[in-house]
Amino acid sequence: MQESSVQGLPAFETHRVDNQPPPFEPRDLWADDxxxxxxxxxxxxxxxxxxxxxxxxxxxxxxxxxxxxxxxxxxxxxxxxxxxxxxxxxxxxxxxxxxxxxxxxxxxxxxxxxxxxxxxxxxxxxxxxxxxxxxxxxxxxxxxxxxxxxxxxxxxxxxxxxxxxxxxxxxxxxxxxxxxxxxxxxxxxxxxxxxxxxxxxxxxxxxxxxxxxxxxxxxxxxxxxxxxxxxxxxxxxxxxxxxxxxxxxxxxxxxxxxxxxxxxxxxxxxxxxxxxxxxxxxxxxxxxxxxRGVATIIEMVMLTRLDCMLGAAAQVRMALAQALHHARHRVAFGRRLAGHPLMANVLADLAVESEAATAFALRVAAAVDAAQDDPQAAAFARVATAIGKYWLCRRAPAAVNEAQECLGGAGYVEESILPRLYRQAPLNSIWEGSGNIQCLDVLRALAREPAAAQALQAELDAAAARDPLLEREAARLRQQLSAGADVLETQARLLVERLALLLQGSVLLAAGSPLATAFLRSRLGGEHGLALGTLPPGIDFDAILARALPL
Missing domain, CATH: 2.40.110.20 (Butyryl-CoA Dehydrogenase, subunit A; domain 2)
Structure with missing residues (x-):
């Protein structure tokens, strides 16, 4: 008669697979989002x-x-x-x-x-x-x-x-x-x-x-x-x-x-x-x-920059989905990972980042759609693609890395999609003009293209009417835009960052997103740290995560 180990396995067998999440796929990425x-x-x-x-x-x-x-x-x-x-x-x-x-x-x-x-x-x-x-x-x-x-x-x-x-x-x-x-x-x-x-x-x-x-x-x-x-x-x-x-x-x-x-x-x-x-x-x-080479390809560049925004948003979305799927099935220290308050903060913050990126990218796509018949939409799309490409592509690597941490070592292994996402994440910030190029392009558009400046101003006015935090931020940005050219160039990254955050907050509010408050308090209200996972108290993490990925 063969002996059994104390774990109930055959003798000399030590390998039991448990406490592992099921495969991520197949999933319906449309129904999930x-x-x-x-x-x-x-x-x-x-x-x-x-x-x-x-x-x-x-x-x-x-x-x-x-x-x-x-x-x-x-x-x-x-x-x-x-x-x-x-x-x-x-x-x-x-x-x-x-x-x-x-x-x-x-x-x-x-x-x-x-x-x-x-x-x-x-x-x-x-x-x-x-x-x-x-x-x-x-x-x-x-x-x-x-x-x-x-x-x-x-x-x-x-x-x-x-x-x-x-x-x-x-x-x-x-x-x-x-x-x-x-x-x-x-x-x-x-x-x-x-x-x-x-x-x-x-x-x-x-x-x-x-x-x-x-x-x-x-x-x-x-x-x-x-x-x-x-x-x-x-x-x-x-x-x-x-x-x-x-x-x-x-x-x-x-x-x-x-x-x-x-x-x-x-x-x-x-x-x-x-x-x-x-x-x-x-x-x-x-x-x-x-x-006329540069002028000829400018429309093509605008469309490829939009796809850089979409790509960055897509990377953050998949990273979030992978992290949340893992955390809902993995038990550590006596409970599901997603049930630990600090992990829930990280996952919820990733969800806020993801939804804001997706909403902003689709807002710009809608402006491109309307551009043929609406000059203001065309002008907004022109400047917003540079703003969005800078900011969303800047955020993606940090978000993907945060998702890797949620999986621990498994997030660093090639059998997961996360290492591939992490290698991919910096590319969109480099392709079609690096961060400095995007920021300088925003300044150039605002200085030399009156229609772009007017379209962005209209967007700022609409945002200011939606929320006191947005109103305060819009006023700060108007003051910053009145600075001299030399000051603007040295501060271009900060300006474009604040423009992007204001536009994201405005889009979330206009859409009636239940994540808008969390975004505004954390990204514009000063209730957030430098790292993800620092959402302020009073945010309903469970509601955010239920929206982010159905069980």
Whole structure:
């Protein structure tokens, strides 16, 4: 007869699995997220709810699982085939292509354009938010493809490119665009000598004698998504910095004259390929006038910055969901983790941070949606994307790390999604202009664009009418904005931070969010520490957590 151990296990068996949470997935990320659903309805996108619900179920199940495979097996560059021909092919795990297929097919990269109408931008923003929670690397080509469409539509000769970028079809084949029903687009702005100072770009664009485009010669230090069908790039034409569309394959199917030198070994964003390239007389077509490169891409930049906001909000949301799921099932020191008052404060504070980020990002998406018919909405969107990108992207790394602490060591292990979120979190603050660039852009918009200043002032006035704390903060900001240019620049980060907090508080109040009071008291009322988990007394943590994630 075999002996048993005192724990009731067979002899010599020591391993019992208990006090562990069940798997996070499958979950319905749409049904779980009250703030998202309410923001979509406020933004006039209620008619898209059925599709958003379908994608929320998909994101919380198949996409969630695919994300682990796509990041575990990173892209690889093959510069030559076995016969010695230069191919510059990027190979991906099949999970990457499945993620792209589902995202493209459901409109993450094109719903705004192939189904235009009221609420389309808000619905597309919600799709992007759902997708980014479970796999952020694919968000890069999806965002660039989406943002390039309105820029390309301004050039009649590039209409095919715009239409196929907007189309809900994914085709990973390396063939000429004419043979595809859907395409993806990348970007090449950054050069090693300039970084964010794109006006110092040294890549040259020489008009071809035939009049059919330009020849590009130069180098790009960061060339995003080199597997794409085409790329928007900046280069110096005879009349100055100009925007170009450079195809991967020419019309006859021949490979364009650029070389992928290497893939960047990045901190995160592992499912996506970023590269360094050389242009060796690559054919490209002008987008916008010569010398108007920055002006041409400004609309694209505004849309990609909105997706940076959405990405940051998505990361905080998934981190919160992971932490709360764990804390509700894990017992420590005699009770569920979520039942300990200090842990409840941390989780509730994360929930406040998450809802404020989501509500603000969707408010800006609604302004983008209204921009075509409402100049004030367009002006607000212009300045609010820079404000939101600075602040939300600044907050995401700290929030994700706080969620990791809720899981302890398990939050630092790759079997959890949290390490991937933590590596991803700093990226959105760097991409499309770092924090200082965003803050200086806000100052520039307020000083040089009267419509932007007026739209922001209207928003401040509306906020001031909603609550005494907001009224006090709006008055402080008006006083700060009256300071001289030199003072404003040195204090730009503080100014943009306060603008972001005021706008977040205003959106939460206008939405009737039950978390508005907690946000105002903690973020604007001075009843908060430097760390998350420092909400003031009297806040109903249980109510906040019940709203944050259904049991």
């Amino acid at each position: 009250g703030a998202l659903r309410e923001g979509v309805r406020r933004g006039g996108a209620g008619n898209f709810e059925a599709r958003l619900h379908a994608y929320g179920r998909l994101a919380g199940d198949e996409l969630y699982r695919l994300g682990f495979d796509a990041n575990r097996d990173r892209p690889r560059l093959r510069t030559h085939d076995r016969h010695g021909h230069r191919i510059d092919a990027v190979e991906f795990h099949p999970a990457y292509h499945r993620l792209m297929e589902l995202a493209k097919g459901h409109g993450v990269a094109g719903l705004s354009w192939h189904e235009p109408g009221a609420g389309a931008h808000v619905a597309r923003a919600a799709l992007s938010y759902l997708h980014h929670q479970v796999e952020a690397g694919t968000s890069c080509p999806l965002t660039m493809t989406h943002a390039a469409v309105p820029v390309l539509r301004r050039e009649p000769s590039l209409r095919e490119w715009a239409d196929k970028a907007a189309a809900p079809h994914y085709d990973p084949r390396d063939v000429a665009v004419a043979g595809k029903s859907g395409i993806t687009l990348g970007m090449g702005m950054t050069e090693k000598q300039g970084g964010s100072d794109v006006r110092s770009n040294a890549t040259t664009a020489t008009p071809l004698p035939t009049g059919d485009g330009y020849a590009l010669v130069g180098h790009k230090w960061f060339f995003s998504a080199p597997m794409s069908d085409g790329f928007l790039v900046l280069a110096q034409a005879p009349d100055g910095l100009t925007c170009f569309l450079m195809p991967r394959r020419l019309d006859d199917g021949a490979k364009n004259a650029f070389r992928v030198m290497r893939l960047k070994d990045k901190l995160g964003d592992w499912a996506n390929a970023s590269s360094e390239v050389e242009f060796c007389g690559a054919r490209a077509w002008r987008v916008g006038g010569e010398g």
